[in-house]
Amino acid sequence: MRITRILAYRAELPLHETTYKWSGGKSVSVFDSTVVRVETDAGVTGHGEVCPLGPFYLPAYADGVRAGIRELGPHLIGADPRELAKLNRLMDAALKGHPYVKSGIDIACWDILGQVANMPVCELLGGRYGTDVHLYRAISQETPDVMAARVAEYRAMGYRRFQLKVGGDPDVDIERIRAVAAKLESGDRLIADANTGWVQHEAVRVAKAVRDIDVYIEQPCLTYEECLAVRRQIPHPFVLDENIDDLGVLLRAKADLAMDVVNLKISKLGGLTKTRQARDLCVSMGIGMTLEDSWGGDIATAAIAHLAHSTPTEFLFTTTDFNSYGPVSIATGAPQRVNGRMAASTAPGLGVQPRMEVLGDPLVTIDRAR
Numbered sequence: 001m002r003i004t005r006i007l008a009y010r011a012e013l014p015l016h017e018t019t020y021k022w023s024g025g026k027s028v029s030v031f032d033s034t035v036v037r038v039e040t041d042a043g044v045t046g047h048g049e050v051c052p053l054g055p056f057y058l059p060a061y062a063d064g065v066r067a068g069i070r071e072l073g074p075h076l077i078g079a080d081p082r083e084l085a086k087l088n089r090l091m092d093a094a095l096k097g098h099p100y101v102k103s104g105i106d107i108a109c110w111d112i113l114g115q116v117a118n119m120p121v122c123e124l125l126g127g128r129y130g131t132d133v134h135l136y137r138a139i140s141q142e143t144p145d146v147m148a149a150r151v152a153e154y155r156a157m158g159y160r161r162f163q164l165k166v167g168g169d170p171d172v173d174i175e176r177i178r179a180v181a182a183k184l185e186s187g188d189r190l191i192a193d194a195n196t197g198w199v200q201h202e203a204v205r206v207a208k209a210v211r212d213i214d215v216y217i218e219q220p221c222l223t224y225e226e227c228l229a230v231r232r233q234i235p236h237p238f239v240l241d242e243n244i245d246d247l248g249v250l251l252r253a254k255a256d257l258a259m260d261v262v263n264l265k266i267s268k269l270g271g272l273t274k275t276r277q278a279r280d281l282c283v284s285m286g287i288g289m290t291l292e293d294s295w296g297g298d299i300a301t302a303a304i305a306h307l308a309h310s311t312p313t314e315f316l317f318t319t320t321d322f323n324s325y326g327p328v329s330i331a332t333g334a335p336q337r338v339n340g341r342m343a344a345s346t347a348p349g350l351g352v353q354p355r356m357e358v359l360g361d362p363l364v365t366i367d368r369a370r
């Protein structure tokens, strides 16, 4: 089987809540997502999706996905999409770095492999654990009262894990954590995600001010070293996210005992192939995981669901359903939240069919080898 054509489409994903806000005044109102379509000479077609959280979250931006595919695509025409390790080596040889550019292509090739094998991607990724997985809800940065009200609202929808967007004014963040914690019930989990927004001494101060609260502290500071210094001074369970973007730093963080949980995002690592490798390593090392992506619609949510559902239950800290955050559906067959949980499709591949009427014409078409 050979890749004959690679296409990229742009989808705009607005939000039910209008704007998503996190540390340092960063916000997005309409996400710019790229759907990747990989076609083959066997008539099998796979799809992937990459959606950066704006251009200022990770070293990734929406037009960069499309520009990268224009550069990389011609090297992949003629390659076998089922040979995913070889395909990833080919991508890494043709384009250094830029993992998020490769992510959508890799996901689409897993979709193809699943269809050819007549198996859902989660079974190919290791096997389906349990009937479904629990979801977290990200709580956009607002005043403490608004955030507490949102948590109550999402709790009523079935969510039991809440990731507060803090990383703002440290004194207000202390109030945010306290206001939300007061709304929680037994069995709920609370994460205060600063998204690199605190300087080191303020991070220590915030954590010590909420030392009586059952809360996870996620990525308080910009650098790994600052986060490690904070981690060593506070009692809370600790999550690293933005700094963990390859196996080298993951192994270093394990050796330093720098985290209890790691947040692995599919496009941050460069696709399902590489995220599975990191996931399996975390299982062997005893590290819990939040498995997700930077953002996305139905296709990204399907890929997340297959990855999460194929992870041993005790290691899956939480995952997310980005396709419920906004009104636009870009594919049928994607997981739908039920009582704060979702399940990977049982259909072959990712189990999604893109809505071509929503995606429109492709912005990128690659059909000739370099």
Ligand code: MG
Pocket (backbone or CB within 6 Å): 193, 195, 218, 219, 241, 242, 263
């Ligand atoms: Mg995070």
